[in-house]
Amino acid sequence: MTRALRLAAPLLVLAALCAVPLAGERFLTYLAIRVMILGVFASGYNLLLGQTGLLSFGHGAFYAAGAYGLGLFSLHVSAHPLLGLAVAVAAAALLALFVGFLCVRSSEVYFSMLTLAFGMLAFAVIWNAREVTGGDDGLVGVVRGKLSLLGLALPLGKESQLYYFVLALFALAVWVAHRIRSSPFGLVLAGMRENAVRAAFAGVPVRRYRLAVFVVSAAFAGLAGGLEVLLEGSARPFMSHWTHSAEPILVSLLGGLGSLAGPLAGSLLFVALREIVQRFTEHWMLAFGVILLLIIGLAREGVVGTLEQLLARRGAPEA
Amino acid sequence: MSEPILSTHRLTNWFGKVCTAEDLDLAFRPGELTSIIGPNGAGKSTLINLLTGHLPVQSGRIVFRGVEVTRLPIHARVRLGICRSFQVVNVFPQLSALDNVLIPALAAAGRTRRFLAPVSRERAARAEAEAVLASVGLSERRDTRAAALSHGDRHLLEVGVALAARPALLFLDEPTAGMNPVERARLLESVRGLAREGRTTFVVVEHDMDVVFSLSARVVVLNRGEVLCDGTPDVVRNDRKVREVYLGDEVIDLMPVAEGARP
Numbered sequence: 001m002t003r004a005l006r007l008a009a010p011l012l013v014l015a016a017l018c019a020v021p022l023a024g025e026r027f028l029t030y031l032a033i034r035v036m037i038l039g040v041f042a043s044g045y046n047l048l049l050g051q052t053g054l055l056s057f058g059h060g061a062f063y064a065a066g067a068y069g070l071g072l073f074s075l076h077v078s079a080h081p082l083l084g085l086a087v088a089v090a091a092a093a094l095l096a097l098f099v100g101f102l103c104v105r106s107s108e109v110y111f112s113m114l115t116l117a118f119g120m121l122a123f124a125v126i127w128n129a130r131e132v133t134g135g136d137d138g139l140v141g142v143v144r145g146k147l148s149l150l151g152l153a154l155p156l157g158k159e160s161q162l163y164y165f166v167l168a169l170f171a172l173a174v175w176v177a178h179r180i181r182s183s184p185f186g187l188v189l190a191g192m193r194e195n196a197v198r199a200a201f202a203g204v205p206v207r208r209y210r211l212a213v214f215v216v217s218a219a220f221a222g223l224a225g226g227l228e229v230l231l232e233g234s235a236r237p238f239m240s241h242w243t244h245s246a247e248p249i250l251v252s253l254l255g256g257l258g259s260l261a262g263p264l265a266g267s268l269l270f271v272a273l274r275e276i277v278q279r280f281t282e283h284w285m286l287a288f289g290v291i292l293l294l295i296i297g298l299a300r301e302g303v304v305g306t307l308e309q310l311l312a313r314r315g316a317p318e319a
Numbered sequence: 320m321s322e323p324i325l326s327t328h329r330l331t332n333w334f335g336k337v338c339t340a341e342d343l344d345l346a347f348r349p350g351e352l353t354s355i356i357g358p359n360g361a362g363k364s365t366l367i368n369l370l371t372g373h374l375p376v377q378s379g380r381i382v383f384r385g386v387e388v389t390r391l392p393i394h395a396r397v398r399l400g401i402c403r404s405f406q407v408v409n410v411f412p413q414l415s416a417l418d419n420v421l422i423p424a425l426a427a428a429g430r431t432r433r434f435l436a437p438v439s440r441e442r443a444a445r446a447e448a449e450a451v452l453a454s455v456g457l458s459e460r461r462d463t464r465a466a467a468l469s470h471g472d473r474h475l476l477e478v479g480v481a482l483a484a485r486p487a488l489l490f491l492d493e494p495t496a497g498m499n500p501v502e503r504a505r506l507l508e509s510v511r512g513l514a515r516e517g518r519t520t521f522v523v524v525e526h527d528m529d530v531v532f533s534l535s536a537r538v539v540v541l542n543r544g545e546v547l548c549d550g551t552p553d554v555v556r557n558d559r560k561v562r563e564v565y566l567g568d569e570v571i572d573l574m575p576v577a578e579g580a581r582p
Contacts, residue, residue: 176435179434179435179436179437180434180435182437182438182439183433183434183435183436183437183438184425184430184431184432184433184434184436184438184441184444185431185432185433185434186434186438187414187418187421187422187425187438188422188425188426188431190411190413190414190418191411191414191418191422194411194412194413194414195409195410195411195412197373197409198409198410198411198480199411199422200392200393200394200397201371201393201394201397201402201403201409201480201481201484202397202422202423202426202480202483202484203394203397203398203423203426203427203484204394204422204426204431205392205394205395206394209431
């Protein structure tokens with residue numbers, strides 16, 4: 001039954017996601033886009049944290065690199081959304097190649113602190129380079145161009161049109177994350193997480209592979225940043241702030257680090273909780289903190305991990 | 320006499336004021352099972368750490384199959400064929416026994432960069448990993464997490480992880496430490512079998528003299544970073560300095576006849 005559920009669950013989720021705009025609720029469609037964007041960010045980030053065991057506090061910088069990359073490209077070169085997203089991914093990956101080269105030489109807490117430092121540096125640069133980035137106002141007025149592909153020009157002006165575009169890229173990103181996790185490269189990442197010294201003595205160039213997964217996870221962050229600019233029409237400096245870097249960590253903890261579905265379920269819960277709690281109080285992080293404490297205290301494997309354990313227990317023969 | 324598979328030239332290492340390797344000139348010949356013995360602090364594990372890249376070399380040179388490897392990182396030495404096991408079990412604890420040996424098998428085959436195809440399609444590497452597990456007697460435990468294996472099985476798995484990297488030269492650092500007699504016999508049987516195959520040259524650091532003298536064709540005795548004695552088990556057993564510093568007369572009398580010492 002669990003195996004059947006594993007096979008059917010992605011198709012059911014995809015079908016449900018396809019149906020969201022049909023409800024005709026614009027706000028619901030908007031929220032679903034936000035969930036998918038966070039899902040792209042978190043599923044890429046979890047390749048680094050859950051799969052490789054590296055905790056980065058600087059991924060907001062790569063998200064912002066994607067956002068500003070797409071924004072500047074759209075304002076000055078072309079508003080083609082796919083070209084803009086390619087620039088977003090490339091900008092984030094290039095920045096990660098430089099930052100990662102310096103960070104992966106350290107491990108554990110030193111790695112985390114270095115990524116935090118680079119993230120804060122990126123925030124300071126964006127905040128102060130007003131002529132290029134718009135400073136604290138951000139980069140505003142980014143328009144969504146038509147999606148010209150294979151002779152067709154598909155408009156993305158309406159929320160529902162953008163929704164299916166984001167859904168396609170979300171599905172692609174999740175598929176890529178899934179394939180990486182189950183590939184030889186993914187197994188090596190898990191080995192590095194478990195025991196980096198042993199991985200080196202198994203013939204794995206640990207630093208190089210850490211850098212590779214760092215760049216890949218940054219590319220996911222860049223894609224997510226670019227998608228947010230397409231949704232909101234602006235890039236904000238706080239995208240690179242360390243508090244934003246913490247979002248994929250919180251989301252991964254909420255859903256569970258050990259699976260592909262964990263960060264995705266975490267993204268849904270995170271956005272839903274924020275919307276619900278913010279209706280009652282401005283201090284929604286306070287409520288979220290309590291929920292996270294409960295999750296870590298009572299369900300350390302996250303929502304998905306705990307559900308999987310319960311299902312496995314139900315499916316196991318009684319002693 | 321055949322060319323050494325690995326040789327050291329004036330290899331020196333200091334930890335503060337303590338010398339753990341002093342101008343060491345050692346050579347290991349292909350196919351020869353060598354044991355390194357010596358009192359605690361003699362520099363046995365340090366020597367392995369230097370030869371495998373776990374410690375940087377302060378001065379001196381290491382040559383492996385004619386190639387200088389003194390400054391090469393660990394993974395590059397492993398790719399050339401130098402591998403090791405550790406004194407304290409060092410495996411991937413949350414991965415299955417099969418995945419533990421699959422990682423080095425994939426690395427040895429140059430397949431670890433593949434990032435979109437499922438690992439289940441790596442049939443050749445999987446077959447090799449299965450064969451390695453069988454050679455160390457762990458086929459039935461292939462799906463068990465390494466952390467859930469017994470201490471002896473984890474030691475065997477670690478030898479398997481090292482073997483899956485296709486080593487030409489394998490250092491085993493106290494491989495039987497903490498094992499019960501049954502586990503120890505299984506491990507020694509595996510090592511003897513693999514040594515007989517001749518593809519791998521074994522160098523074993525060991526405190527158990529039964530193991531050393533029944534397994535080895537050659538014994539190197541280290542003391543304070545220097546070679547005290549180097550020869551066949553008979554030569555070492557009868558060396559006066561070795562008796563004084565390490566073995567003692569009573570231990571010598573109880574030692575088994577050196578089966579592995581026969582040419």
